[in-house]
Amino acid sequence: MRHLVGPRQLDLCxxxxxxxxxxxxxxxxxxxxxxxxxxSGRKPSIDPLVALVAQDIDxxxxxxxxxxxxxxxxxxxxxxxIIAAGGKRLRPMLTLSAAxxxxxxxxxxxxxxxxxxxxxxxxxxxxxxxxxSDLRRGMETAHVVxxxxxxxxxxxxxxxxxxxxxxxxxxxxxxxxxSTASAVIAEGxxxxxxxxxxxxxxxxxxxxxxxxxxxxxxxxAAEVGAVIADRPKVEREALNAFGMNxxxxxxxxDDALDYSAEQAKLGKExxxxxxxxxxxxPVILAFRRGDEKERAFxxxxxxxxxxxxxxxxxxxxxxxxxxxxxxxxxxxxxxxAVGRDALDIFDDGPVKAALIEVLEFCVERAH
Amino acid sequence: MRHLVGPRQLDLCxxxxxxxxxxxxxxxxxxxxxxxxxxSGRKPSIDPLVALVAQDIDxxxxxxxxxxxxxxxxxxxxxxxIIAAGGKRLRPMLTLSAAxxxxxxxxxxxxxxxxxxxxxxxxxxxxxxxxxSDLRRGMETAHVVxxxxxxxxxxxxxxxxxxxxxxxxxxxxxxxxxSTASAVIAEGxxxxxxxxxxxxxxxxxxxxxxxxxxxxxxxxAAEVGAVIADRPKVEREALNAFGMNxxxxxxxxDDALDYSAEQAKLGKExxxxxxxxxxxxPVILAFRRGDEKERAFxxxxxxxxxxxxxxxxxxxxxxxxxxxxxxxxxxxxxxxAVGRDALDIFDDGPVKAALIEVLEFCVERAH
Numbered sequence: 001m002r003h004l005v006g007p008r009q010l011d012l013c014x015x016x017x018x019x020x021x022x023x024x025x026x027x028x029x030x031x032x033x034x035x036x037x038x039x040s041g042r043k044p045s046i047d048p049l050v051a052l053v054a055q056d057i058d059x060x061x062x063x064x065x066x067x068x069x070x071x072x073x074x075x076x077x078x079x080x081x082i083i084a085a086g087g088k089r090l091r092p093m094l095t096l097s098a099a100x101x102x103x104x105x106x107x108x109x110x111x112x113x114x115x116x117x118x119x120x121x122x123x124x125x126x127x128x129x130x131x132x133s134d135l136r137r138g139m140e141t142a143h144v145v146x147x148x149x150x151x152x153x154x155x156x157x158x159x160x161x162x163x164x165x166x167x168x169x170x171x172x173x174x175x176x177x178x179s180t181a182s183a184v185i186a187e188g189x190x191x192x193x194x195x196x197x198x199x200x201x202x203x204x205x206x207x208x209x210x211x212x213x214x215x216x217x218x219x220x221a222a223e224v225g226a227v228i229a230d231r232p233k234v235e236r237e238a239l240n241a242f243g244m245n246x247x248x249x250x251x252x253x254d255d256a257l258d259y260s261a262e263q264a265k266l267g268k269e270x271x272x273x274x275x276x277x278x279x280x281x282p283v284i285l286a287f288r289r290g291d292e293k294e295r296a297f298x299x300x301x302x303x304x305x306x307x308x309x310x311x312x313x314x315x316x317x318x319x320x321x322x323x324x325x326x327x328x329x330x331x332x333x334x335x336x337a338v339g340r341d342a343l344d345i346f347d348d349g350p351v352k353a354a355l356i357e358v359l360e361f362c363v364e365r366a367h
Numbered sequence: 368m369r370h371l372v373g374p375r376q377l378d379l380c381x382x383x384x385x386x387x388x389x390x391x392x393x394x395x396x397x398x399x400x401x402x403x404x405x406x407s408g409r410k411p412s413i414d415p416l417v418a419l420v421a422q423d424i425d426x427x428x429x430x431x432x433x434x435x436x437x438x439x440x441x442x443x444x445x446x447x448x449i450i451a452a453g454g455k456r457l458r459p460m461l462t463l464s465a466a467x468x469x470x471x472x473x474x475x476x477x478x479x480x481x482x483x484x485x486x487x488x489x490x491x492x493x494x495x496x497x498x499x500s501d502l503r504r505g506m507e508t509a510h511v512v513x514x515x516x517x518x519x520x521x522x523x524x525x526x527x528x529x530x531x532x533x534x535x536x537x538x539x540x541x542x543x544x545x546s547t548a549s550a551v552i553a554e555g556x557x558x559x560x561x562x563x564x565x566x567x568x569x570x571x572x573x574x575x576x577x578x579x580x581x582x583x584x585x586x587x588a589a590e591v592g593a594v595i596a597d598r599p600k601v602e603r604e605a606l607n608a609f610g611m612n613x614x615x616x617x618x619x620x621d622d623a624l625d626y627s628a629e630q631a632k633l634g635k636e637x638x639x640x641x642x643x644x645x646x647x648x649p650v651i652l653a654f655r656r657g658d659e660k661e662r663a664f665x666x667x668x669x670x671x672x673x674x675x676x677x678x679x680x681x682x683x684x685x686x687x688x689x690x691x692x693x694x695x696x697x698x699x700x701x702x703x704a705v706g707r708d709a710l711d712i713f714d715d716g717p718v719k720a721a722l723i724e725v726l727e728f729c730v731e732r733a734h
Contacts, residue, residue, distance in 0.1 A: 153560060
């Protein structure tokens with residue numbers, strides 16, 4: 001459907017007539033289609049952004065390896081393993097592309113992008129730490145590779161290196177932004193710990209958690225690009241808002257994907273959050289919209305973590321039944337809309353287009 | 368003995384005659400006596416330093432409480448518990464007294480001393496993290512109160528707050544010193560993790576570990592006092608060296624006390640390091656000086672952690688037999704001597720005297 005009908009392929013009149021005749025379901029699909037680049041016939045992608053910063057990312061990777069060096073061999077080993085395994089480099093790409101968007105000409109964005117990646121990696125390592133109680137329940141997160149202590153200490157090392165990179169850069173404003181982000185991230189993580197396994201958690205508390213643990217670093221990473229380019233406050237705030245909203249959408253979709261049947265079909269792991277009893281928006285919505293019997297199910301499975309083999313399927317069914325996945329995606333779409341508007345003040349161009357496409361890509365992952 | 372004979376109470380001639388006639392044991396006691404303040408008849412103490420910085424420490428405590436504030440209630444709770452329980456405040460006192468020694472007049476030392484305490488507390492929290500393997504062996508450190516995850520995340524929060532305090536202060540030089548210290552501390556902790564339970568660890572590796580995990584923050588804390596007072600490099604380096612040597616002596620004595628019979632008599636906990644299989648200098652010396660049977664004992668107890676009720680007593684006996692405790696104290700005394708000489712460039716006065724007394728106090732704890 002979404003590849004056949006798109007506003008840009010019809011003239012306005014045709015489009016209005018066609019739109020009015022659609023079922024609500026088709027209208028929803030049409031709205032989805034607006035985030036698809038019809039003209040090129042491809043789904044929104046992170047690739048244009050990757051292409052724009054490709055050279056810079058090479059420099060960043062080189063700096064990351066240099067700064068992970070230590071006479072204590074375990075440090076480059078562990079950190080190298082983590083960094084090598086480490087996904088899309090979305091956060092450093094935000095710093096690099098924000099700097100480009102602001103017309104920045106120097107080299108400071110390289111080290112600061114590395115710094116953002118160090119903070120992110122340190123957070124990941126610390127997130128992998130397993131609680132005694134989890135172990136006693138016989139649970140282990142999928143990520144446990146190195147042991148708690150090594151995860152903590154190598155994380156600390158990367159975190160310190162991040163600050164050394166900032167100090168080397170020498171901007172107190174950058175230091176202020178990233179040290180505040182670090183404090184908010186840590187606060188968000190503690191907050192998440194407190195809401196874990198608590199089905200009473202509401203949507204507002206959940207939003208605070210993901211704002212802290214995910215969106216804050218996205219917003220800081222983007223803002224730093226404007227700071228080093230010495231751009232006025234309005235542009236700094238715009239990039240901060242862009243990063244914040246992208247981060248919120250990104251985490252909402254991540255949390256939706258963890259219960260997604262499509263995701264499971266693609267052979268990707270689902271149910272991690274469920275097994276850990278993380279209280280994410282799909283669960284919050286399904287719990288609140290459910291009857292007493294359903295709530296008892298959630299209390300048993302995510303609060304008391306008494307789970308059997310069929311429970312994940314039941315959880316997915318309940319979430320689907322209450323439209324909790326679609327509504328989580330709809331919430332994400334709200335934030336991508338706000339994020340897109342935040343970029344309005346910048347002139348059109350390839351960097352702006354690539355950033356907007358990242359917003360679209362972020363939600364499109366859910367389909 | 369040490370209160371009856373002391374060099375300052377005899378004239379030189381008398382002293383030499385008296386010294387020659389002493390038994391080796393008495394000579395050793397006499398050497399100990401030189402670190403005792405004979406004239407006032409009291410043991411070296413940290414009290415003069417405490418008195419000198421008492422007012423400043425009040426301000427520091429107030430700032431610590433302010434900066435621990437967070438809407439996430441667990442953070443002030445946990446951090447408050449840790450800070451309230453938190454000992455002598457030796458590290459922030461170093462910053463405060465170093466600033467005094469350098470004639471500093473402003474208020475910046477208050478926040479920076481709080482910052483040093485935050486870094487220290489964060490390190491303590493992260494040090495409390497228990498490894499999965501420890502739990503599987505049924506071991507638990509005495510310190511486990513809050514759970515791994517909370518320890519890590521509240522530690523991260525304190526660490527971030529420390530950087531926010533530094534950024535608020537605004538000196539890139541201070542930021543450089545303390546971010547480097549943080550990286551070295553983390554490196555030292557990883558290094559310690561690697562030497563844990565490894566009886567092959569030599570004295571050099573042990574020294575690197577305690578330099579990182581303990582002495583580095585002492586030296587940074589002291590150096591910062593000179594930096595804010597805008598003193599020349601020679602004074603900064605002197606305070607750095609004083610802190611470094613104090614830290615090394617402090618940790619050596621701590622490691623000796625963990626096997627000390629006197630310590631046990633005072634009702635204080637001993638044997639923590641032994642139970643965890645930490646390889647500290649008393650063990651390194653006893654292991655290397657021991658015969659094959661003794662080495663087998665150490666391998667079983669601290670390497671494989673197969674321990675029974677009598678093993679701590681055996682460990683203490685072997686350490687005593689090889690003079691490993693006395694020699695650990697002797698090593699500490701070497702560092703206090705170097706630390707004392709580092710302060711030579713400063714004019715005599717109550718602050719310098721108090722800092723020297725802290726060196727003496729540090730070793731005197733072992734007796």
